[in-house]
Amino acid sequence: MSIRGKVFRFQDNVNTDEIIPARYLNTSEASELAAFVMEDIRPGFGKREDIKDGIFVAGENFGCGSSREHAPLAIKTAGISCIIARSFARIFLRNAINIGLPIVELKDTSGFDEKDRVEICLEAGTVFNHTKNRGLRFPPYPEFLQEIIDAGGWLKYAQKGK
Amino acid sequence: MGNDATLSEKILAAKAGRDRVMPGDYLLLKVDVALANDITAPMAIKEFKKAGGTRVFDPQQIVLVPDHFVPNKDIKSAEQAKMMREFAEEQGITKYFEVGRMGIEHVILPEKGLVKSGDLVVGADSHTCTYGALGAFAAGMGSSDLAGVYLTGKAWFRVPESIKIDILGKFKPYVSGKDLILKLISLLGVNGANYMALEFSGPGIAGISMDGRLTMANMAVEAGAKAGIFPVDEQTAAYEAERHIRVEKTGPDPNATYCKTLSIDLDELNPQVAYPFLPSNGRDIQEAEKDNIRIRQAVIGSCTNGRMEDLREAACILKGNKVHPRVRCIVIPGSQHIFRQALKEGLIETFIDAECAVSTPTCGPCLGGHMGVLARGERAVSTTNRNFVGRMGHMESEVYLSSPAIAAASAICGTICHPDSIRTQGEK
Missing domain, CATH: 3.30.499.10 (Aconitase, domain 3)
Incomplete structure (x- = not known):
């Protein structure tokens, strides 16, 4: 699957309170959550017209903090098609895998800037930055996680093996 | 292996x-x-x-x-x-x-x-x-x-x-x-x-x-x-x-x-205060005292520090003192059982005498939910677990993480301090 989009750039340790502040967690309605995605790091972000098919590029430990699945769900529902980071916080990683939000761990994410046009091929394990004309590779997911992804998420996988 | x-x-x-x-x-x-x-x-x-x-x-x-x-x-x-x-x-x-x-x-x-x-x-x-x-x-x-x-x-x-x-x-x-x-x-x-x-x-x-x-x-x-x-x-x-x-x-x-x-x-460990906006920003209390950090709120409670020993430690420091006039001190026992035990031991009376607000158990302020949300520019010392941007309220508020002892002492002083720095109200 090839994912194309425009980069929104974030730094290290983007936490779940920034992704979806707790004051909006009195609902679990995905569309309501998406309207406030990244609210405490970029106020108004969730209501912008140009975020559809966006790609987040971040540094280390993306999604640290709370276990709230509302965080990857808000990102996914807002139309962000993939997150590239140097590393993901553990619970965010499993939540993203479980709900089918594509994530990519890249050793070095320094060569990406806001608005760069990027193309990701998950199967081939490649990220191509068209703006910078530069390609990078990432290792495949562990087999178990790939099976969850292939099944269409954790609950579909879990039910298959029941 | x-x-x-x-x-x-x-x-x-x-x-x-x-x-x-x-x-x-x-x-x-x-x-x-x-x-x-x-x-x-x-x-x-x-x-x-x-x-x-x-x-x-x-x-x-x-x-x-x-x-x-x-x-x-x-x-x-x-x-x-x-x-x-x-x-x-x-x-x-x-x-x-x-x-x-x-x-x-x-x-x-x-x-x-x-x-x-x-x-x-x-x-x-x-x-x-x-x-x-x-x-x-x-x-x-x-x-x-x-x-x-x-x-x-x-x-x-x-x-x-x-x-x-x-x-x-x-x-x-x-x-x-x-x-x-x-x-x-x-x-x-x-x-x-x-x-x-x-x-x-x-x-x-x-x-x-x-x-x-x-x-x-x-x-x-x-x-x-x-x-x-x-x-x-x-x-x-x-x-x-x-x-x-x-x-x-x-x-x-x-x-x-x-x-x-x-x-x-x-033996070498001093009380720690984690500065905004990461829990890893811990510094010795001595350093925090030098920074003269004025607070508006002190929160004692949460899944991290809302247990009996925590309340006893805080009450021991608050006993006979009053919370600083500029500060709201919010104490939240972690369970009904702890609430009752604190009542039996006289801790709740100590908190109320010191002019703390005491609440039924809730996560409330820790995540900026309710029972102690911070306004723009306000600063809190808190026994909770996270001090991320906007964690306890407004994006421009700040949370310093500490133990119950430091939070209680700071509530009295109005600035983040070690319990040893507490004087009686009259001397301040």
């Missing part, structure tokens, strides 16, 4: 019915306890139903605790709590704890003996790692993970690498588990233990109380850890015995493999 296993590996191997599991192994395991709260349960319930679920796999596995936004702060949060309550009724889930009978989830599960040594516990709350204090393997997960347990009784695990924390010496006065874990997080960094387990060991742990251990295991996640786990010793056995649970002493094998070892001497 030899046959000697870490405690995490031992528990996961036992649950997998294998002699040995290795870091990096993926396992599909039946869990003993699956916990969710009023924020995460509604999403788990929706996913369960969306996946075609009608009856949960085992109602006895499931614990539901409304604690984040209860007693409900608004109509939407009331709707969330209602969904959870009705699910408990419909599914015959008896371990549902209503307002007036509840407490903060990570305070009541150990208190009521709902989790025990050797258990495999998952919770849709990042601080589920608290139960590692009892020698359980407990990890925070998401709502879909919980929905999976509701459907099949099982969750997926990756066996973690472990970091050994070797603890020596004894706490100085006014130094506690909170200071130790803040120090460790500052040494490890907020992702220094990402995907890993912290295994606490060494001669120093015998002197750390169960409440102190619960505080430490609770914040393992702030270093990114999947679990923070203590060996099962005499103290654990005594704690469990009070709950009519018999446990065998256990710990890691002597030659278990760790990816890293960190040694820390409690």
